[in-house]
Amino acid sequence: MENKSKLSILTNGIIKENPVLVLLIGTCPALAVSTSLLNALGMGVAATAVLICSNIVISMLRKVIPDKVRIPCYIVVIAGFVTVVQFVLQAYAPELNKALGVFIPLIVVNCIILGRAEAFANKNTIVDSALDGIGMGLGFTLALALMGAIREFLGTGGLLGYTIIPGFSIGFFNLPPGGFFVYGILIAVLMKATHGKALKAKSFSCGVCPMYNSCNLAEANEEIAAEKAAVSQKGAEA
Numbered sequence: 001m002e003n004k005s006k007l008s009i010l011t012n013g014i015i016k017e018n019p020v021l022v023l024l025i026g027t028c029p030a031l032a033v034s035t036s037l038l039n040a041l042g043m044g045v046a047a048t049a050v051l052i053c054s055n056i057v058i059s060m061l062r063k064v065i066p067d068k069v070r071i072p073c074y075i076v077v078i079a080g081f082v083t084v085v086q087f088v089l090q091a092y093a094p095e096l097n098k099a100l101g102v103f104i105p106l107i108v109v110n111c112i113i114l115g116r117a118e119a120f121a122n123k124n125t126i127v128d129s130a131l132d133g134i135g136m137g138l139g140f141t142l143a144l145a146l147m148g149a150i151r152e153f154l155g156t157g158g159l160l161g162y163t164i165i166p167g168f169s170i171g172f173f174n175l176p177p178g179g180f181f182v183y184g185i186l187i188a189v190l191m192k193a194t195h196g197k198a199l200k201a202k203s204f205s206c207g208v209c210p211m212y213n214s215c216n217l218a219e220a221n222e223e224i225a226a227e228k229a230a231v232s233q234k235g236a237e238a
Contacts, residue, residue: 009128013136020143021190025111029103030144031179037160040148041141042096043103046085048137050107051116052130053081058121059129074117079108112140143186150182 017023020030026047033043057077058065065073086104089097097104107113116136121129153159155178157168172178 006128006131009131010135013132013139014142015139017136018139018143018190019112019115019136020140021187025115026140027183029106029110030140030147031176031183033100033103034144034147034151034179034182035155035174036099036152037145037148038096039099040144042089042093043100044137044141044144046089046100046104047107047110047112047140048134049085050078050081051113051137051140052133054078054113055116055121055129055133056126057081058117059124059126062122070122071114071118074114075108078113078117082107112136146186147179147182150186151178154178 013019015022019026029043029047033039054074054077058074061073061077082105085107086097089100089104116132120132124132149159151173153164154170155173157163157165170178173182
């Protein structure tokens with residue numbers, strides 16, 4: 001793997017490969033918990049803590065985890081940290097834990113966490129994996145915070161429970177369609193700001209998915225490609 005500077009690893013996930021706005025993963029919790037800024041920040045911090053810790057541990061164990069069972073091993077590691085995070089929330093922020101609900105346990109199978117474990121932590125040093133976790137976590141938190149702030153302000157006329165514009169409220173933004181609308185607007189703004197380069201550089205086929213090598217589609221696609229090559233070869237010979 002090409003060596004990258006520590007700074008580029010740290011900043012990569014914030015804008016260039018923002019998991020929510022560029023890679024378009026982790027959208028389920030992003031849409032579900034971004035009804036308020038506090039919930040969005042809580043989810044972002046929780047996911048970031050799990051991401052950093054799991055990246056570090058998986059990087060430490062990358063040479064001893066058998067290749068055939070690496071995904072179950074990743075899930076066990078991630079589940080352990082998710083349990084710790086949930087216990088902390090239950091003890092010190094019960095209202096936030098209640099508001100986030102099932103989306104805290106679902107961090108275990110979050111595409112961002114598993115994807116970075118497979119695509120980065122499994123192939124890089126502990127320090128680089130920790131920096132990658134911090135960067136991706138910050139990018140995830142930033143995207144959620146933007147969505148949460150916009151939806152809360154437009155939906156209630158305030159932020160963090162404080163009223164900014166008395167009597168102002170557009171209930172649409174408190175509903176799921178409002179989440180999709182804000183999400184689409186943020187992606188459009190990013191596309192405009194980068195002149196379309198942010199998403200144009202990304203190919204969304206299965207082959208570039210971080211979990212591709214662990215997915216049954218990988219084997220199926222390889223078989224299809226082999227069949228196409230055989231047919232092409234026969235056609236050329238004919």
